[in-house]
Amino acid sequence: MHGTRILDEADRLMTVCNSCRYCEGLCAVFPAMEMRRAFSDGDLNYLANLCHSCGACYVDCQFSPPHEFNVNVPQTLAVARAESYAAYAWPQSLSGAFARNGLVISIVAALSMAAFILGFVALNDRAVLFGVHTGPGAFYKLMPHNVMAALFSAAFLYAILALVMSVRAFWRDIGTPIGGRADGGSIFQAIRDAGELRYLHGGGVGCYNEDEKPTDRRKLYHHLTFYGFLLCFAATSVATLYHYLFAREAPYPWWDLPVVLGTLGGIGLVVGPIGLFIAKSRRAAELLDAQRYGMDVGFIAMLFLTGLTGMLLLLLRETAVMGPLLALHLGAVFALFITMPYGKFVHGIYRFTALVRYAQERRGEAGS
């Protein structure tokens, strides 16, 4: 017996799958399963986070429903995975944020945006808020750079701390009984696997979505979203360096590095989430974790809002709506940061950690 009903079911499925093993060539979940004969809660959470939900094992399985063995690995692991996010959340008192995540995220996002707008209204007069500001330092007429930097650094550092603490708990749970630290080679392997989404490929033909035909473009949309996010992050980092090292103040001209990075990233963050949302809405119900639909959509929406407000800000920054748009954009980014440890964002962190563990196990096996 396990801690939860879904882990009991995951254990039952892994027992079925381990006596079959037809899927061992499809992804990392099944070879990892084959290294075990019994499954602890930590093992099951590890396997659940190793699953990329490509759906291939469901479509390929001779025992998937309506067969009486009722083997539905993608859905079961999706639910187990979502439950693991709450189980490892730090601090535990905030783990409830996962239960009604869509609602929590929307409220936080709405409050953040409202706070920035109200803040801008309260601290500036109307003329400044709706004024046309151009040239270096234009943004800081609405909010001093130091305030902005302090606020976002605090939010970001909190997110990092919470994530590190959560991953630590996860790593400990999945690391036993073998335990130990991650080695450089395994981390490098996991970066490659995560970077190319190696296991989101249905064994080579692509993802499964509405039926048994591999037509899903989720890998492409995920790449756009993920690399879009990284490019935006890089844009912000470069801009911060510009500010402190070269005393060059935003906004920067369109050809300058932070803007180029931000524009490319923004396009990714707009197109990617739209694609992911459409893919999700078409996905066969039997593959989905219906309970966590709100969490998935909430995160997609936050990324989309971040990208969209950023792009609008770029396009309209020399007009009178710059002030309100800046408030919306900062509100979206702020909400994204502080909800990161309590939403779908963590899937990437746990999956990467699971990939490190998997690389480590494979290396251990090859070495023995």
Added chain:
Amino acid sequence: MSSKYDVLVIGGGNAALCAAISARRGGASVLVLEGAPKFYRGGNTRHTRNMRCAHDAATEILTGPYTEEEFWEDLLRVTGGKTDEVLARHMIRESKDILNWIVEQGVRWQPSLGGTLSLGRTNSFFLGGGRAMLNALYLTAERLGVDVEYDAEVTDLVIEDGMFLAARLKRPIRGETEIRATSLVAAAGGFEANIEWLKQYWGEAADNFLIRGTPYNRGSILKMLLDKGVQEVGDPTQCHAVAIDARAPKFDGGIITRHDSVVFGIVVNKHSQRFYDEGEDLWPKRYAIWGRLVAAQPDQIAYIIFDSTVVTSFMPTLFPPIAGQTVAELAGKLELDPAALEKTITEFNAAVRPGTFDHTILDDCRTEGVTPQKTHWARRIETPPYLAYPVRPGITFTYLGTRVNKESRMLMADGRPSANMFAAGEIMAGNVLGKGYAAGMGMTIGSVFGRIAGREAAKHARN
């Protein structure tokens, strides 16, 4: 849907789809009638995993060459010579090309990874298993314009003087209850799911058989063909039968109910008596013999008995072993006579001679002075908990079928080839497999003769 097709394929598994694709590529219009609903499409192919093909050199997926001659010798050995040499050699030659042809139809192979099967040199494994392979074939067939109907149960075949005219359906398909076609490919499997038919040869014992694969292989097409003058081939009692877990479902338990632990213990019947040398032969031959051995025991039940020292030596099992701290406790749970089981184990343990255990070769661990002997891998059963798996005969497929020639064309009872009827897959497997089995051969028969049947059926239709 047009009312008349060039080629009608009855069946929906590997052989049927290879026939449909090959006929369509040969320019014919093709309809596939699959008797099962969509999820259960593909008959026993759903449960398969690999295919045995001859090849002259190692490839990305195969660890070494497997020559035509070696394949032939393996076939000769497992069938004890009960095979049609001309057909078998033809199949083996064609199997070389099938390895690539099947990939061209969208099927993907995987390297042989783990598990306990040592087939990496001779057999190619489907990535994702048999259902993945089927999905790929169906996608290709549909893309090429093959029509497929599910739940399409054929109730009668109109055959005149060895010539197929039409098939009648239980349920009309878009208004038609009779489908006419210029050529027929029968690829509708064996009759293993038809317990009443099995009873004709096995008596009441057949009630205790478990059917490993599809419940839809009831042999109705085979019976119609034989009744309408197609020549019969094969021994009706011959089939692919292994010992599977007695707790498995009656139908469709598939691969996961198998046991490969015989070598690590002993096997007793309901009287707690051993009845065969558990150490006679290596996997996979020993795997293929235990179904028939258990079928010959009272009530068609037996128990693999071993102890706690070997539980991690074989594949994890779907059903956990039944355990007892003492032999008597185990016997109680198995509803065996405790004294009898204790006596059997004590006598067996006393007969075990020292040796060096190695389950991958015929090792020197054997018994002396007990009947039957265990000639290899004999070790004492003495470390509690004592464990057992109950097993029953698990029937994979039957060998009674329609006789065909090298063109996969059915032969009539008088020896004449049919004008337009072809057969492929399990329905004609008995031509090649008179008895016995070697892993992956069912798929070889299906793909090779399916491809030939489709090609020849299209050729006939277009003449």
